[in-house]
Amino acid sequence: MGWLNRTVCMGAVAVTGACADPREGPEANARGDEWAAARAAMVRLIRAYGVTNEAVLDAMSRVPRHEFIPPPFRDRSAYGDHPNPIGHGQTISQPYIVAYMTDRLRVGPGAKVLEVGTGSGYQAAVLAALGARVYTIEIVPELAEHARRALHAAGFNHVQVKCGDGYHGWPDEAPFDAIIVTCAPPEVPPTLIEQLRDGGRLVIPVGLSGFAQTLKTLRKAGRELVLEDELPVRFVPMVSDPGAPRPAP
Ligand code: SAH
Numbered sequence: 102m103g104w105l106n107r108t109v110c111m112g113a114v115a116v117t118g119a120c121a122d123p124r125e126g127p128e129a130n131a132r133g134d135e136w137a138a139a140r141a142a143m144v145r146l147i148r149a150y151g152v153t154n155e156a157v158l159d160a161m162s163r164v165p166r167h168e169f170i171p172p173p174f175r176d177r178s179a180y181g182d183h184p185n186p187i188g189h190g191q192t193i194s195q196p197y198i199v200a201y202m203t204d205r206l207r208v209g210p211g212a213k214v215l216e217v218g219t220g221s222g223y224q225a226a227v228l229a230a231l232g233a234r235v236y237t238i239e240i241v242p243e244l245a246e247h248a249r250r251a252l253h254a255a256g257f258n259h260v261q262v263k264c265g266d267g268y269h270g271w272p273d274e275a276p277f278d279a280i281i282v283t284c285a286p287p288e289v290p291p292t293l294i295e296q297l298r299d300g301g302r303l304v305i306p307v308g309l310s311g312f313a314q315t316l317k318t319l320r321k322a323g324r325e326l327v328l329e330d331e332l333p334v335r336f337v338p339m340v341s342d343p344g345a346p347r348p349a350p
Contacts, residue, residue, distance in 0.1 A: 136167055139180035143196050146182055152200040156209070160230035161200060169193060169223040169251045189241050191337060193221040194283060198316075198334065205304045205318040205330060206279045208233050213274070215296065217267030218283035218339070222248030222260070228281070229257040236260075236274050238267045240340060268341050270296040277301060285314050286339040289326070297321045302329070310338040 144162045152158065167179035170193060174186045184192035194202075203224070208214055210232030216225050219239035225248065228235045237260060239245040245264035252260045263271065267282070268290050275296035282293070282305040289305060297303055301321050308314030318330035 136165065136179070139177075140166065143180040143182065147197050147200045150197050150200075152197070152204050154200075154204040156231055157200055157203045157227075160203070160227050161196065164223065164226045164230050165255055166193075166196070166223055168255055169221040169226065169248075171221070171247055187221045187244070187247075189244055191220055191241070191244065193223050194336075199224055199227060201332070202281055202283075202304045202316070203227055203231070206281055206302055208279045212278040213276075215271055215274070215277040215280045215293075216283065217270075217280070217293070218337075219248045219262055220244055220283065222251045222257075222262070224281065224283055225260050225262070226252055226255060226257050229260050233279075234259070236263070236271050236277070238263050238265050238271060240264070240266055266341055267339065268292060272296065279303070280305075282306065282339065283336065284339040285310065285334075285336040289317075289319070290339075294321065294326065299323060306334050306336040310336075 140162060144158050147161065148158060167175055170179050170185050171188055174188065179185060180196070182196055184195050187193050206214065208228065208231060212233045214228050214233045214235050216228065216235060216237040219225060219237040225235050225237045239248060239262065242264050245262055249262045252262065270292045276298035277296055278298055278301050280293050280297050280303045285306040285308055287309055289303070289307060293303060299321055303319045303321070304316070305319070306314050306316045314334050314336055316332040316334040317328060319326045320329055
């Protein structure tokens with residue numbers, strides 16, 4: 102999910118050696134350095150692509166992306182500018198898209214942010230590294246559990262992960278200063294608009310899977326949604342349980 106149609110996927114950043122947990126022994130420490138070098142190269146590429154928000158770049162230079170990729174899928178391409186598989190038919194977004202979406206949200210320390218589509222937990226970690234208070238919802242129980250563990254292991258203990266259907270949002274914690282959706286619904290779900298505070302931003306890919314989708318940045322202004330930005334993208338669909346409220350066709 103999340104790769105830009107018009108962006109050429111750059112080759113994976115060169116990291117030699119097999120994948121291992123960098124916390125295990127001297128050899129693994131050397132590999133930890135390789136991960137760090139790959140991460141720095143990833144951030145340079147994102148900057149070259151035009152994201153110049155220093156807070157976002159700093160957050161992404163501190164979050165160990167490879168640790169959010171489950172071990173069976175973790176390899177030297179963890180920091181390449183493309184999506185990475187995370188199991189259950191899902192992917193972690195291309196780093197550039199993570200940077201772009203995070204930048205568009207315009208959140209700073211203390212902001213209360215809802216994410217729909219936790220996946221690996223990486224996007225949630227980037228938001229937490231920015232100092233946001235993060236609430237994230239994932240519909241696949243195994244991924245919610247994986248993300249919980251990965252966030253904890255990386256030290257992002259305050260991120261709240263809920264297993265559920267994002268079409269409901271998180272009513273008990275609303276309103277949110279910003280909402281980011283990392284799977285594509287056919288239309289903007291009204292529940293999420295209701296749960297956004299006035300003046301807050303919603304960054305969301307909209308459109309049917311297999312067709313053109315548009316990543317929209319919307320700002321809530323009273324009863325209006327102001328479109329600030331859009332970009333062609335391809336995301337996995339936002340699915341729903343049969344009982345959940347669906348947007349009008
Ligand atoms: N942000 C993630 C990537 C998300 S992939 C990361 O950083 O890794 C999109 C995720 O949305 C998938 O894990 C998928 O299971 C989830 N998803 C799809 N429909 C959903 C829904 N209705 N509610 C919550 N999560 C949903």
